[in-house]
Amino acid sequence: MLKKRKTYTVAVVGATGAVGEEMVATLEQRVFPVEKLRLFASERSEGQTLNYDGRDVPVEILKSDSFKGIDLVFFSAGPELSSTWVPRAVKAGCVVIDNSGRWSMDPEVPLVVPEVNVHDLKKHKGIIANPNCSTVQMVVVLKPIHDAASIKRVVVTTFQSVSGAGKKALEELMQQTIDVLNFRPLETQAFPHQIAFNCIPHIDSFLDNGYTQEEMAMVDESKKIMGDDTIRITATAVRVPVFRCHAESLNIETERKITADEVRGILAGAPGVIVYDAPEKDLYPLAIDVADKDETYVGRIREDASIDNGINLWTVTDNLRKGAALNAVQIAEKLIEMA
Numbered sequence: 251m252l253k254k255r256k257t258y259t260v261a262v263v264g265a266t267g268a269v270g271e272e273m274v275a276t277l278e279q280r281v282f283p284v285e286k287l288r289l290f291a292s293e294r295s296e297g298q299t300l301n302y303d304g305r306d307v308p309v310e311i312l313k314s315d316s317f318k319g320i321d322l323v324f325f326s327a328g329p330e331l332s333s334t335w336v337p338r339a340v341k342a343g344c345v346v347i348d349n350s351g352r353w354s355m356d357p358e359v360p361l362v363v364p365e366v367n368v369h370d371l372k373k374h375k376g377i378i379a380n381p382n383c384s385t386v387q388m389v390v391v392l393k394p395i396h397d398a399a400s401i402k403r404v405v406v407t408t409f410q411s412v413s414g415a416g417k418k419a420l421e422e423l424m425q426q427t428i429d430v431l432n433f434r435p436l437e438t439q440a441f442p443h444q445i446a447f448n449c450i451p452h453i454d455s456f457l458d459n460g461y462t463q464e465e466m467a468m469v470d471e472s473k474k475i476m477g478d479d480t481i482r483i484t485a486t487a488v489r490v491p492v493f494r495c496h497a498e499s500l501n502i503e504t505e506r507k508i509t510a511d512e513v514r515g516i517l518a519g520a521p522g523v524i525v526y527d528a529p530e531k532d533l534y535p536l537a538i539d540v541a542d543k544d545e546t547y548v549g550r551i552r553e554d555a556s557i558d559n560g561i562n563l564w565t566v567t568d569n570l571r572k573g574a575a576l577n578a579v580q581i582a583e584k585l586i587e588m589a
Contacts, residue, residue, distance in 0.1 A: 251374075252322065252345045252582075254589040257285035261320045261344075263335065264327035265289035265300060265309055268417050269349060272575035273324050274300055274307075280579055283586070290316065317342035322585075324578055325350055340376035345585065347578045349380040354471055361474050364580045365521040366393045371584055378581055383573030384408050384464065384487065384496055385471040387546045390572075391500065391565055393476055394520040395513060399559075400505035403482040406468065409490045409497040410453060411537065414569050415440055423491055445491050453487040462487060495537035496569040501554060502561045510551050513561055517548050522572070527551050535566035543568055544576055 252258075260277065264270040270291070277284060287302050289309045299306035310316070317323065317339045325332050325339075329352035336353065339346050353359040360370035361379045366389050371378065381389075388406060395401060412419040419440040426446035429436050436444055443450050454463035461469075465485040473479050490497075518525045526535050527549040534549035546567045554560025567573055 252585045252589045254586075255283075255321070257283045258321040258586075259286045259288070259319055260284050261288040261290060261317070261323045263290045263312065263323060263325045263331070264349075266291040266295040266298060267326055268413055268420065269326040269570060269574045270324075271300065272570040273326060273578060274302055276571065276575045276579045278303055280583070282579060282582065288316075288320065314338075317344050320344050322582055323347070324582075326574070326578075336377060344376070345374075346377045347380055347581050348377060349574055349578055351379075351382060351467065353377050353379040354381060354467065355474065361471060362581050363389055363475055363577060364584050365390050367475050367477065368584050371581070371588060378585075380574065380578045380581065381471050381475060382464070382467045383414055383567075383569040384410060384498065385468050385475070386573050386577050387496060387565055387567035387569075388468065388498060388500065389472050389475050390520070390522045390546050391517065391548055391563070392472065392502070394516050394523075395502060395504070395508070395561070396476060396478070396481070398506075398512070398516050399508040401481050401502055402505055402559075403503040404472075404484075405501040406483070406485045407499045408453075408468075408485070408487045409449075409492070409499075410487060411492040411494050411496055411569060412440075412445060412489065413494045414453075414496065414573075415489070419445075420493060423493065427491075441489065445489060447491060449491070450489040451486060453489055461485070492537050494541045494568060494570065495566055496573060497535070497537065497564065497566045500561075500563050500565065502563070503554075503557055504559045504561070507559050508561065510553050510561065513551050513563070517551075522546055523548060525549070525551070534564060537566055540566045541568055542571065544572055546572060 298309045325348040332350040332352040412423045422440040464487040468485040469483045524545045535547035550564035
C-alpha cells in the first residue's frame with residue numbers, strides 16, 4: 251500500500267502523449283502532494299520538457315533502475331510497454347495506476363472508478379487499473395440507477411472524439427478538415443477512413459464475435475466495476491469528427507419501473523454527475539460545453555415507450571480528464587486518504 255507521507259515522488263510514463271500531458275496538468279491543477287515529478291516517454295521525446303508548477307521537467311527514457319525511489323507511477327503508454335514495465339515498477343516498490351488496458355480484466359487487479367467502487371482499492375497488490383474512457387463515463391451514471399432500480403440491460407452507442415486515439419489523430423482531423431475545405435486530396439493514417447466530416451463505426455480491432463475490442467471492454471469492464479455479471483450490455487463504438495469529449499446514448503432497462511423525474515433526482519445527487527436537462531430550452535450536454543470539465547453531464551432523460559421499464563439518456567464527458575487523467579489522479583488521492 252502507499253505509505254502515508256506529506257509529499258510523494260511521482261512519475262508519469264507516456265508523459266508526452268495526449269493523456270500523459272493531461273495527467274501532468276491535472277496533478278498541478280489539483281495540487282497533488284508532489285515532492286518530485288519524473289517524466290518518461292519514448293526515445294523520440296527524450297530531451298523535451300513539460301512545464302509543471304512553474305518549472306520545466308525533462309523527459310527521460312525508461313531504464314532498468316528508473317523506478318528507484320519513486321512512490322507512485324501513472325502509466326499512460328501502450329499495453330505492450332505496460333506488460334514489460336509495470337511489474338518492474340511494482341518490484342521496485344512503486345504503486346502503479348495503469349491506463350493502458352493491459353491489466354483491466356486481471357482478476358488480481360482492481361479496476362476502479364472512485365465514485366463507483368473505491369472500496370476495491372483495498373484489494374490492490376501494487377497495480378490499479380484505470381478503466382477505458384468510455385466505460386468510466388457510463389458507470390458513473392449507471393451505478394446510482396442500478397442501486398435504485400436494478401438494471402437488467404443496457405444498449406450503448408458511443409460518439410467518441412479523436413483525442414481518444416492520441417495526438418496523431420487530433421492532427422489528422424485538423425489537417426483533413428483544412429484539406430477538405432480547400433479541395434485538396436486527403437491523407438489517412440490514424441484511422442482506416444477519412445475522419446473529417448465523417449463517422450467511423452470502428453474503434454480498436456475487430457474480434458471474432460463481430461464486436462471491437464473497445465466495445466467488449468465496455469461490456470466486461472462495466473460488469474467488473476459495478477460488481478454484477480448479470481447486467482446484459484451491448485455496445486457500438488463510433489469515432490466522430492470532434493476534437494475532445496466523448497458522448498454516449500444509453501438505453502437502460504430496469505427491474506423496477508423508474509420515471510424520468512426519478513432518474514433526474516437520483517443523478518442530481520450522484521457524485522461526479524451533473525444533470526443538464528432542459529430540452530424545451532435547447533439545453534442538453536454538448537462536447538463544446540463539457541470540454542475541460544471534470545464531471546459527467548447527463549441530459550435527454552426520458553422514458554422508453556417501447557418497453558415497460560426503460561430509460562433513455564445522453565451523456566458527455568471530457569475523455570482526457572474524467573475518462574483518463576482525472577480518474578487516475580482521483581484514484582491516487584483515494585490511496586493517500588486510505589494510507
